[in-house]
Amino acid sequence: xxxxxxxxxxxxxxxxxxxxxxxxxxxxxxxxxxxxxxxxxxxxxxxxxxxxxxxxxxxxxxxxxxxxxxxxxxxxxxxxxxxxxxxxxxxxxxxxxxxxxxxxxxxxxxxxxxxxxxxxxxxxxxxxxxxxxxxxxxxxxxxxxxxxxxxxxxxxxxxxxxxxxxxxxxxxxxxxxxxxxxxxxxxxxxxxxxxxxxxxxxxxxxxxxxxxxxxxxxxxxxxxxxxxxxxxxxxxxxxxxxxxxxxxxx
Amino acid sequence: xxxxxxxxxxxxxxxxxxxxxxxxxxxxxxxxxxxxxxxxxxxxxxxxxxxxxxxxxxxxxxxxxxxxxxxxxxxxxxxxxxxxxxxxxxxxxxxxxxxxxxxxxxxxxxxxxxxxxxxxxxxxxxxxxxxxxxxxxxxxxxxxxxxxxxxxxxxxxxxxxxxxxxxxxxxxxxxxxxxxxxxxxxxxxxxxxxxxxxxxxxxxxxxxxxxxxxxxxxxxxxxxxxxxxxxxxxxxxxxxxxxxxxxxxxxxxxxxxxxxxxxxxxxxxxxxxxxxxxxxxxxxxxxxxxxxxxxxxxxxxxxxxxxxxxxxxxxxxxxxxxxxxxxxxxxxxxxxxxxxxxxxxxxxxxxxxxxxxxxxxxxxxxxxxxxxxxxxxxxxxxxxxxxxxxxxxxxxxxxxxxxxxxxxxxxxxxxxxxxxxxxxxxxxxxxxxxxxxxxxxxxxxxxxxxxxxxxxxxxxxxxxxxxxxxxxxxxxxxxxxx
Numbered sequence: 136x137x138x139x140x141x142x143x144x145x146x147x148x149x150x151x152x153x154x155x156x157x158x159x160x161x162x163x164x165x166x167x168x169x170x171x172x173x174x175x176x177x178x179x180x181x182x183x184x185x186x187x188x189x190x191x192x193x194x195x196x197x198x199x200x201x202x203x204x205x206x207x208x209x210x211x212x213x214x215x216x217x218x219x220x221x222x223x224x225x226x227x228x229x230x231x232x233x234x235x236x237x238x239x240x241x242x243x244x245x246x247x248x249x250x251x252x253x254x255x256x257x258x259x260x261x262x263x264x265x266x267x268x269x270x271x272x273x274x275x276x277x278x279x280x281x282x283x284x285x286x287x288x289x290x291x292x293x294x295x296x297x298x299x300x301x302x303x304x305x306x307x308x309x310x311x312x313x314x315x316x317x318x319x320x321x322x323x324x325x326x327x328x329x330x331x332x333x334x335x336x337x338x339x340x341x342x343x344x345x346x347x348x349x350x351x352x353x354x355x356x357x358x359x360x361x362x363x364x365x366x367x368x369x370x371x372x373x374x375x376x377x378x379x380x381x382x383x384x385x
Numbered sequence: 386x387x388x389x390x391x392x393x394x395x396x397x398x399x400x401x402x403x404x405x406x407x408x409x410x411x412x413x414x415x416x417x418x419x420x421x422x423x424x425x426x427x428x429x430x431x432x433x434x435x436x437x438x439x440x441x442x443x444x445x446x447x448x449x450x451x452x453x454x455x456x457x458x459x460x461x462x463x464x465x466x467x468x469x470x471x472x473x474x475x476x477x478x479x480x481x482x483x484x485x486x487x488x489x490x491x492x493x494x495x496x497x498x499x500x501x502x503x504x505x506x507x508x509x510x511x512x513x514x515x516x517x518x519x520x521x522x523x524x525x526x527x528x529x530x531x532x533x534x535x536x537x538x539x540x541x542x543x544x545x546x547x548x549x550x551x552x553x554x555x556x557x558x559x560x561x562x563x564x565x566x567x568x569x570x571x572x573x574x575x576x577x578x579x580x581x582x583x584x585x586x587x588x589x590x591x592x593x594x595x596x597x598x599x600x601x602x603x604x605x606x607x608x609x610x611x612x613x614x615x616x617x618x619x620x621x622x623x624x625x626x627x628x629x630x631x632x633x634x635x636x637x638x639x640x641x642x643x644x645x646x647x648x649x650x651x652x653x654x655x656x657x658x659x660x661x662x663x664x665x666x667x668x669x670x671x672x673x674x675x676x677x678x679x680x681x682x683x684x685x686x687x688x689x690x691x692x693x694x695x696x697x698x699x700x701x702x703x704x705x706x707x708x709x710x711x712x713x714x715x716x717x718x719x720x721x722x723x724x725x726x727x728x729x730x731x732x733x734x735x736x737x738x739x740x741x742x743x744x745x746x747x748x749x750x751x752x753x754x755x756x757x758x759x760x761x762x763x764x765x766x767x768x769x770x771x772x773x774x775x776x777x778x779x780x781x782x783x784x785x786x787x788x789x790x791x792x793x794x795x796x797x798x799x800x801x802x803x804x805x806x807x808x809x810x811x812x813x814x815x816x817x818x819x820x821x822x823x824x825x826x827x828x829x830x831x832x833x834x835x836x837x838x839x840x841x842x843x844x845x846x847x848x849x850x851x852x853x854x855x856x857x858x859x860x861x862x863x864x865x866x867x
Contacts, residue, residue: 186818209825209826212824218822220819220822224816224819227837227838228836228838228840237829238820238824238825241826242823
């Protein structure tokens with residue numbers, strides 16, 4: 136089992152958001168977490184990444200059998216946990232290429248691997264950039280500064296391709312994308328599916344799942360998984376709406 | 386690539402202020418305290434001509450009538466000027482003629498500072514003058530510069546060998562009575578660099594001076610004078626470090642730049658005097674007067690400074706835009722951490738027609754530090770079509786520090802165009818989390834974000850210094866978050 140979440144309770148600003156969430160994901164699988172606004176989707180992704188302020192009050196998260204609870208975010212990253220963010224942040228003055236090199240080498244250093252020189256990093260980035268239509272010009276601009284919504288999301292997926300994580304969490308990667316951008320991003324995600332890698336796709340809408348087909352779908356409501364099923368559950372959700380599904384589950 | 390270099394350097398350093406060591410070398414000092422005799426002692430030590438002694442004595446007498454300025458936003462206990470030493474020099478006998486005659490302990494000191502003085506080991510294209518406490522200990526590449534007609538030597542040597550140039554220009558930009566600290570410097574300055582670039586000569590290499598305070602209880606008063614004759618160009622860099630000491634030490638330098646018609650001077654500083662410890666004990670009081678005179682038409686003076694050290698910084702590198710079509714620039718990064726206080730900025734005096742100035746200031750405050758930008762843009766009635774652009778950005782790290790922006794604007798010509806922009810921001814939690822999530826540890830993330838914030842200024846530095854400056858940015862902010 137790559138990821139095993141047991142009875143997870145998470146509190147943010149003194150308010151309990153996740154109330155006993157359990158979930159298991161095997162290597163090679165893609166799971167979708169769907170749920171209405173405020174159900175705790177982003178809280179789950181931040182808790183997995185170890186963001187400050189997301190306090191685990193009960194339960195635990197096992198990643199390849201190791202308890203993540205006390206691990207720093209950067210240590211989790213070095214161990215192969217990647218979170219594609221819903222709102223990628225801007226860092227003025229830091230070129231995208233510089234950021235990629237710094238991050239990649241920080242992860243390698245933490246794993247006791249040798250660092251890549253600038254030429255090697257550039258080569259690796261270029262290899263991945265083509266599919267996602269990330270231009271050389273974008274790589275020279277400051278990280279996410281002045282990027283469109285689609286550009287920001289493509290860059291998140293580029294980073295995922297570059298860092299080659301074992302567990303990738305995609306938080307609302309489809310939000311704010313038009314259909315062409317959505318297809319491009321989906322293609323990028325599908326290219327990264329592999330027997331060694333697990334993916335957790337967090338989304339409000341079903342439309343991304345037309346292009347990125349999950350093995351399992353989980354419905355999150357009020358901090359708990361209320362229903363699980365195969366990919367057809369996403370269609371059912373789309374047809375009936377969250378309210379009905381949640382009511383049925385209760 | 387910057388951040389990785391930054392991190393590598395930080396890792397290599399292993400401690401916060403790596404320049405904090407002292408060199409155990411026999412010193413010769415002037416008697417403690419300040420009197421006419423101190424001034425005479427220094428002048429005699431330097432073998433100065435009578436006119437120079439008189440110049441110093443007149444400064445000393447004026448200084449006695451002056452009071453220390455108190456308008457800056459810095460606070461410190463009263464300095465006891467009678468209880469300090471004003472001259473300290475390694476006991477080496479005569480001035481060394483070549484590097485072979487320099488005390489090996491001094492060479493070792495500069496090696497430790499990362500400034501090897503052996504010419505073959507030097508970065509190609511950078512000539513160095515090394516000032517240790519009150520004297521210059523070595524100047525490299527003198528011959529090569531001599532071929533181009535460039536004079537680059539300790540100012541004490543210039544006073545003896547080029548009196549006509551020194552008499553003509555010394556005090557012509559910063560007059561003897563300019564301000565309390567400049568006047569004090571005029572009385573007791575001991576060494577510093579002198580540069581003269583002749584007409585239409587482009588100086589073939591970067592010139593650099595490395596200032597080192599070593600002796601305890603001793604002030605450093607260096608004096609630098611740079612003259613670019615008509616159509617000449619020179620780029621000059623200075624670096625500064627000092628040992629860790631519990632006491633506060635005074636550094637009161639004066640720098641004068643003169644750019645004649647069509648000349649350009651680029652002056653860069655990486656100031657890393659000991660900033661004091663995390664409780665605010667010790668550190669250098671850095672009271673410096675730097676001014677450039679764009680004396681000729683179409684001349685240009687550009688100041689770039691990276692101020693990371695000193696307990697107190699009081700410094701306003703300025704430009705007098707006297708010549709028509711002359712250009713003044715000021716690019717500044719000022720970092721204050723722990724209990725450091727910085728009050729720094731610039732003055733742009735537009736006197737000539739079509740004069741232009743540009744001010745880019747990046748202030749970073751962390752810990753309990755206070756960081757003030759103080760600047761003046763003044764346009765004279767005669768300065769038709771003067772233009773200024775000012776941008777002051779402040780970055781706050783943590784909740785106990787302060788950033789202040791005090792711009793003064795005086796325009797007496799209706800055709801002047803003056804723009805001022807200012808921002809204050811914080812390193813956002815989401816920026817830090819984003820970096821952490823991508824595997825970049827906290828201190829490296831802070832260094833990365835701050836280096837990004839300072840990018841416009843860092844780009845102004847010559848290559849060799851840009852790397853050192855980036856690494857300094859990271860080091861000076863260690864322990865500022867978390």
